Amino acid sequence: MTTTDAPPAPPRPRRRPGDRIFAGSATGAGILILVVLAGVAAFLVSEAWPAVVAPAEDIPGGDGLTAYIAPLVFGTLLAAVIALLVATPLAVAIALYITYYAPPRLATLMGYVMDLLAAIPSIVYGFWGIAALAPALVPFYGWAEEHLGFLPFFAGPASVTGRTMLTAGLVLAIMILPIISAISREVFGQAPALHREAALALGATRWEMIRMAVLPYGRSGVIGGAMLGLGRALGETLAVALVLSGSGGITVNLIGQSNPSTIAANVALKFPESTGIEVNALIASGLALFVITFAVNMFARWIVNRRADFSGAN
Amino acid sequence: MAKRIDVSDLDIYYGSFLAVQSVNVSIEPRSITALIGPSGCGKSTFLRSLNRMHEVIPGARVEGKVVMDGQDLYGSDVDPVDVRRQIGMVFQRPNPFPTMSIYDNVAAGLRLNAKKMRKSDLDDLVERSLRGANLWNEVKDRLNRPGSGLSGGQQQRLCIARAIAVEPDVLLMDEPCSALDPISTLAIEDLMTELKERFTIVIVTHNMQQAARVSESTGFFNLSGVGQPGRLIEFNPTEKIFSSPDEKATEDYISGRFG
Ligand SMILES: Nc1ncnc2c1ncn2[C@@H]1O[C@H](COP(=O)(O)OP(=O)(O)OP(=O)(O)O)[C@@H](O)[C@H]1O
Numbered sequence: 001m002t003t004t005d006a007p008p009a010p011p012r013p014r015r016r017p018g019d020r021i022f023a024g025s026a027t028g029a030g031i032l033i034l035v036v037l038a039g040v041a042a043f044l045v046s047e048a049w050p051a052v053v054a055p056a057e058d059i060p061g062g063d064g065l066t067a068y069i070a071p072l073v074f075g076t077l078l079a080a081v082i083a084l085l086v087a088t089p090l091a092v093a094i095a096l097y098i099t100y101y102a103p104p105r106l107a108t109l110m111g112y113v114m115d116l117l118a119a120i121p122s123i124v125y126g127f128w129g130i131a132a133l134a135p136a137l138v139p140f141y142g143w144a145e146e147h148l149g150f151l152p153f154f155a156g157p158a159s160v161t162g163r164t165m166l167t168a169g170l171v172l173a174i175m176i177l178p179i180i181s182a183i184s185r186e187v188f189g190q191a192p193a194l195h196r197e198a199a200l201a202l203g204a205t206r207w208e209m210i211r212m213a214v215l216p217y218g219r220s221g222v223i224g225g226a227m228l229g230l231g232r233a234l235g236e237t238l239a240v241a242l243v244l245s246g247s248g249g250i251t252v253n254l255i256g257q258s259n260p261s262t263i264a265a266n267v268a269l270k271f272p273e274s275t276g277i278e279v280n281a282l283i284a285s286g287l288a289l290f291v292i293t294f295a296v297n298m299f300a301r302w303i304v305n306r307r308a309d310f311s312g313a314n
Numbered sequence: 315m316a317k318r319i320d321v322s323d324l325d326i327y328y329g330s331f332l333a334v335q336s337v338n339v340s341i342e343p344r345s346i347t348a349l350i351g352p353s354g355c356g357k358s359t360f361l362r363s364l365n366r367m368h369e370v371i372p373g374a375r376v377e378g379k380v381v382m383d384g385q386d387l388y389g390s391d392v393d394p395v396d397v398r399r400q401i402g403m404v405f406q407r408p409n410p411f412p413t414m415s416i417y418d419n420v421a422a423g424l425r426l427n428a429k430k431m432r433k434s435d436l437d438d439l440v441e442r443s444l445r446g447a448n449l450w451n452e453v454k455d456r457l458n459r460p461g462s463g464l465s466g467g468q469q470q471r472l473c474i475a476r477a478i479a480v481e482p483d484v485l486l487m488d489e490p491c492s493a494l495d496p497i498s499t500l501a502i503e504d505l506m507t508e509l510k511e512r513f514t515i516v517i518v519t520h521n522m523q524q525a526a527r528v529s530e531s532t533g534f535f536n537l538s539g540v541g542q543p544g545r546l547i548e549f550n551p552t553e554k555i556f557s558s559p560d561e562k563a564t565e566d567y568i569s570g571r572f573g
């Protein structure tokens with residue numbers, strides 16, 4: 001070694017202005033969403049607080065905040081769960097049919113129809129539910145009470161208007177069907193040909209191929225779609241406010257006369273004529289909805305990540 | 315087990331495009347048949363027509379006959395699903411199911427074929443297949459890990475294990491080593507030599523030495539121009555193909571004087 005030169009300084013990464021602008025605006029957008037979220041949470045908490053500390057008899061209903069919110073939370077979850085249970089399998093079936101069974105022309109057409117369904121405003125679903133679906137379901141509710149009455153869900157007495165929890169859940173199911181099936185369709189269509197061919201080359205039938213190479217691959221996408229749908233179902237206001245005759249307490253009877261309302265529908269119906277502490281109670285229920293939605297998303301994320309190793313993303 | 319395949323006057327189409335024209339060939343059981351030829355001449359297309367994987371592509375169809383031990387594979391009453399259960403396939407890119415463990419990958423075909431199987435029988439078969447693919451020692455401690463966590467060569471051997479687990483009569487391999495390093499390639503070549511005791515093997519390869527090393531017979535595909543169908547120019551014992559081929563085109567291709 002004869003050289004005495006100092007080792008050359010490591011080259012400094014060149015910062016291009018475009019990179020910097022993009023990095024800055026992306027960071028800004030990220031911070032903005034956090035700030036907005038925090039602002040909403042702070043608003044909800046501060047406005048709900050008076051209702052939390054108020055004496056029980058001041059809260060609407062007269063039994064305190066918990067007794068006021070509990071049936072609403074229950075109703076919200078029940079309607080959303082019904083919607084999810086009905087919509088998810090149906091949406092997956094529709095998505096599979098469109099991606100792997102339907103002739104190409106029909107598949108395109110069905111895709112358009114599903115997108116159209118997603119674009120219909122919820123008030124229209126509400127009117128349809130109250131004017132068409134509810135009356136149409138009345139005979140079924142009568143039948144269900146008679147023959148399936150041993151199940152608590154169909155205990156009756158059956159509603160004569162049909163504006164029941166089950167009707168509301170079904171309307172919600174139809175509302176969230178397009179979003180779930182659109183996302184499922186997307187992920188099913190992307191299942192790699194490599195793995196689909198691997199299954200077929202093993203002698204899988206089309207359905208077996210779907211089970212081996214398509215459904216596992218699309219699983220997290222379907223869960224994601226279902227969670228988006230669930231979010232919509234939890235927060236849906238107008239359709240439920242119109243369809244559900246909700247005034248009752250907690251019950252799993254899905255076809256009865258008196259049903260728990262949902263948080264969003266209850267806020268929409270009560271807010272215009274509320275004053276003072278009643279408003280705070282409504283906002284407290286809104287805070288509960290905020291927490292529920294948050295929890296649902298965390299749960300979904302956990303499910304998706306649990307088997308990340310096997311997700312096919314690697 | 316191993317069966318012979320007789321192909322006569324086979325034309326293979328993609329829609330209206332004739333990709334491969336009038337192939338006539340007999341593939342011997344318990345031997346390795348290599349298919350060589352320039353890119354785009356229809357080797358993969360021909361290989362995939364042997365287990366009816368070809369028709370997975372919309373618009374793809376064949377005319378002519380493929381007969382395996384007297385059974386017409388394209389007969390009107392033949393279910394392509396049954397054909398593929400008898401004729402397994404290994405692809406160019408290793409494609410273990412990423413959502414399944416190593417164990418489940420090997421068991422995948424078994425679960426299709428025999429719905430109900432005792433756990434211990436299944437364990438045995440999975441072990442036997444992995445040993446058959448020379449992979450057992452490397453994976454026996456992590457059978458429940460995803461198959462996609464293996465190296466490329468290991469993944470390809472996993473795919474071979476998956477294919478031989480169902481005991482097919484014929485094993486088709488489309489450039490099984492093209493994504494692998496020389497050591498994994500040798501491992502798979504050794505494996506093929508072992509497997510030909512039990513299976514009929516057809517392999518597509520761009521590697522002349524590989525064809526010369528492992529195969530008994532070699533077929534040379536060529537096409538006379540862009541848009542023209544590929545044809546099987548020569549089919550002969552590998553020794554002859556690589557020493558004194560009948561066709562000038564074969565000799566040119568093998569000696570690198572091609573095109
Ligand atoms: N899915 C497809 N649709 C239409 N044409 C196809 C399709 N796959 C292959 N072809 C055409 O068929 C011909 C033969 O292709 P093939 O893949 O069989 O060639 P190959 O001999 O396997 O080539 P390589 O050595 O590059 O793998 C080519 O002209 C190709 O463009």
Ligand SMILES: [Mg+2]
Nearest residue numbers: 357358359488
């Ligand atoms: Mg090829």
